[in-house]
Amino acid sequence: METVVTGKLMITIMLPALAALWIMFFSGRPNLRDAGAIVGAVLTFGSIATMIAPQIISGGHYSFTLFELVPGVNVSFFIDGLGLMFAGTASFLWILAAIYCIGYMRGLSEHAQTRFYFCYAAAVCGAMGAAFSANLFTLYLFYEIVSIITYPLVAHHQDREAYEGSKKYIIYLMFTSKAFLLPAMALIYWQCGTLDFATSGIAEGIFAGDASKALVIAVYFLCLFGFAKAAIMPFHNWLPSAMVAPTPVSALLHAVVVVKVGVFSISRVMLSVFGVNLLSSLHLGLITAYIVSFTILAASMIALSKTDLKARLAYSTVSQLSYIILGVAMLTPNSITGGLIHITNHAFSKITLFFCAGAIYVATKKKDIRDMKGVGYQMPLTMAAFGLASLSMIGVPPVSGFVTKWFLALGTMDINNMILLTVLLVSSFLNACYFAPVFIGSFSRMPETSANLEKSPLVAMMVVPLFITAVISVCIGIWPDLFLKIINLLVDTI
Amino acid sequence: MEQFLIFDNVSYPVLSMLVFTPILGAIGLFFINSQYMMKIWGLFITLLTAVISIPLYTNFDSTTAKYQFAEVYRWFPTINLNYSVGIDGISILLVILTTFVMPLCILCSWNYIDKRIREFLFAILIMESAMIGVFISLNTVLFYIFWEAMLIPMYLLIAVWGGPRKDYASIKFFLYTLIASVFLLVAIIALYINTGTFFIPELMGRNFSFSFQIWVFLACALAFAVKIPMFPLHTWLPAAHVEAPTAGSVILASVLLKMGGYGFIRFCLPITPLATEACVPYLIALSLASIIFGGYLALGQNDIKKLIAYSSVGHMGFVTLGIFVLNSAGIKGAMLQMINHGITTGALFICIGIIYERTHSRDIKVNSALGMFMPVYVTFLGIFSLSSLAFPGTNSFVGEFLVLLGAFSKSKLVGAIAIPGAVLAAAYMLRLLQKMVWADSDGHKHGDGSERGLFDLDLREKLTLAFLTVFVFWIGLNPEPLLNIMDESINHLLIQYNDGISQAVESSEGLHHALRAFKGFIAG
Secondary structure (H helix, E strand, C coil): CCEEECCCHHHHHHHHHHHHHHHHHCCCCHHHHHHHHHHHHHHHHHHHHHHHHHHHCCCCEEEEEEEEEECCEEEEEEECHHHHHHHHHHHHHHHHHHHHHHHHHHHCCCCCHHHHHHHHHHHHHHHHHHHCECEHHHHHHHHHHHHHHHHHHHCCCCCHHHHHHHHHHHHHHHHHHHHHHHHHHHHHHHHHCCCECCCCCCCCCCCCCCCCHHHHHHHHHHHHHHCHHHCCCCCCCHHHHHHHCCHHHHHHHHHHHHHHHHHHHHHHHHHHHHCHHHHHHCCHHHHHHHHHHHHHHHHHHHHHHCCEHHHHHHHHHHHHHHHHHHHHHHCCHHHHHHHHHHHHHHHHHHHHHHHHHHHHHHHHCCCEHHHHCCHHHHCHHHHHHHHHHHHHHHCCCCCCHHHHHHHHHHHHHHCCCHHHHHHHHHHHHHHHHHHHHHHHHHCCCCCCCCCCHHHCHHHHHHHHHHHHHHHHHHHHHHCCHHHHHHHHHHHCCC | CHHHECCCCCCCCHHHHHHHHHHHHHHHHHHCCCHHHHHHHHHHHHHHHHHHHHHHHHCCCCCCCCEEEEEEEEEEHHHCEEEEEEECCCHHHHHHHHHHHHHHHHHHCCCCCCCCHHHHHHHHHHHHHHHHHHHHECEHHHHHHHHHHCHHHHHHHHHHHCCCCHHHHHHHHHHHHHHHHHHHHHHHHHHHHHHCCCEHHHHCCCCCCHHHHHHHHHHHHHHHHHHCCCCCCCCHHHHHHHHCCHHHHHHHHHHHHHHHHHHHHHHHHHHCHHHHHHHHHHHHHHHHHHHHHHHHHHHCCCEHHHHHHHHHHHHHHHHHHHHHCCCHHHHHHHHHHHHHHHHHHHHHHHHHHHHHHHHCCCECCCCCCCCCCCHHHHHHHHHHHHHHCCCCCCHHHHHHHHHHHHHHHHCHHHHHHHHHHHHHHHHHHHHHHHHHHCCCCCCCCCCCCCCCCCCCCCHHHHHHHHHHHHHHHHHHHCCHHHHHHHHHHHHHHHHHHHHHHHHHHHHCCCCCHHHHHHHHHHHC
16 A cells, blocks of 8 residues: 555656657668557557556555746646556557558558657557546646647648638647646645645545635636546547548547546546545536536437437547546446546447548548448458447447446436436437448448458458457446546545 | 855856857958858867757756856956856856757758858857857946847848848847837946946846835836737747747747746846836736737748747747746746747747758648658657647656646636636647648649659758657656756846845835735735
């Protein structure tokens, strides 16, 4: 149960950065360069895996301070179960995404591949830093690094559409962080004298008991909307715009790394800056729950109306991200468990869906759902994975999404809130409405050429990773014990 | 006067050496014939000055607010006028900033200046002496002499080596600064008549009458507000920046603007605390106007230099805001913001100079889509642009954060109004960056289409920018040493200021009722 101060945790953050440098250095030799990305991903995940046992799983922590700017404002790192779970998920999926990227980028002969891989690795580096942040400043630092470094990825195609999308992307993210997060940090520092997270548990935050209520409420909402990467309405619109990026970017970054940095940050701030007791005494939890409920339902409705597969997935992501916040906002052990475990569950399922969209695009050049009739016969493994991931999104047992919904539903009953339970049920129904037609449609008609498209080597490099992620999302639905145990360490402190 | 000074930090007169080395170097230029050797000589002299200034940092005693490295020589005993110099925690950083920026000014003019090189270097070196002189003077007359001495070489830099509208810009610069500084002279004479001394530390903490303070304050503040420049007196700055040669812009941005902030801190706060107190709401309002207005205007510019010039107005608004919220965080933030602005904006002007040498245009459109051709340049540009918008981890963030902290602890409203300025900074810098690096990359011609075309940075340019990059991250991640150096002096300043107000309140019951309310505000 002790905290170990060690510089070793910097290794995990540095590995993706080193991989990025490797990629830049070997830009002229594509095989060596792409191998560097995969090796970097494997090593990053390995370094995280070594931290789980015995230290983290027994409730211990790692911490390390790199720089002190002014007293109470540091660049310092702290690893607990929550951060490790997020970092582990992101880095594990990076391995598969790195393999997938090779198939995608070479399959489409994309330009500027070195820049692409460089930014890709650097974005993961930013996510690792955010996951391990010990205070709001470090979190903000890495949050902003992720914003900036993903900009070239969104603008990758360098055409009008890409510029428009990336402009929207950066305006939303930068505006919210500057306009809301910056004053929030100044106010928190002024009020508390520090920006460090409370590390002893999630019951109490860092605010003193006599802090002005109006100030706390104001700061809370500044934080909630300041982390626009969580795509809570009305600051969600950057996410669909970011879909102009190549699909591997949408898959790893806009389903896992970037957006999860947003929800992770909000969860962290809610639990470790404000604390469960303060939030519930000011009823901020419930208000937040209603705000994100609106996002869940509205985003699902919009998803129904989209016929572009990636756009539909983007709105689905907006809606699913809000589940995580909903869980945390209900402030009961069950609901927090459901919310936080969804960081991992959603990651595996949604990356599968995006991988499928990308594989279909590379193999058939089809983006629109209406054109995909019969694709299931050409790409059976892809569509099988798509089906499994859809089930997870809908929340059908035994796929991982079920675990989330189960705990969230328990949470709504803990606080006896039928409205939120209804939201869960309705949204599950909506999920089914917009995912089922894609899957069913792909088998609805025999295509003219029923040749299996998955056998070409580059497409195979994409199908294998997406099948692995689909299988894993079933596995963690059946055996969620590890994640539950890690989250329990956190929620037990309430 | 000795109680204010420390003489024995080093055994040689280091401050006088700093002032006179560039002057001697300037005279030495007349004995050199080869243009190349002149440039080498100029670089050597500025580097030598920078080296001489290093002991200031290493031998500085940061545990006292006294003026250190002091030198006092008799000058005009009949009017009690001495040559007295010294530095404290407030001026030391500005002196070092000056000595370190000057070699870069010569490096960035290496190919840019192709006529009258001797005269150019002469002006630069005289400029350096005068600027150092302003920061180290402990005597109002000496201060004023150096203050005015900066004017002529700067005027010449713009008027001789400037761009197409150099006449307009240089005259405007000259008139604005000259007229405003005449008022400074009036204030200096008034202070002398009232107290019989020119020695700045002796002028501080005196219990002048309120009406006297107000007049002195207004006279000084006008001079400093033009220099810094504060809205609505800023209009000379974009003109001067746009027309000045690169080195001129760098000197203007990095050092000259800091004179205003330094003047406010050195003169207005400790000498006329009551008047400062009375004017604080207006000054904060003007600072906020500078922040918002500067940022807003920067957003609409198509001339890169103009954009950076307006961004300077915004950044300097943060400096004056920090000064006039009158708490430790605010003033420290303002000091740090001045240093950071010197580094970052200086670097941005060097970047613009580099691209101007290649394309002969300062238009964003002409200089767009550089990413493909000049990756190293674009990397540096990115770093300095991010620094300019106060990206966390870079130098400007620390300064801006401290200023915001000071603003929020003074009043939530003031803080809230300053925030859009920070948002605007992100907007105009990212717009500039996006266009210069990416936009229209479907192959348009750069420059005049001559053979030279676009080529990436050479070693000289890389070194110039790399040197500044080090400071961007060093201050951004480890500002503690700088904050420690100024800590004691700023605490002393605030004590002086608060004493000045409480004495006045005790001594005259009939004083403005509002002042007492203000005092409670400060204390609370």
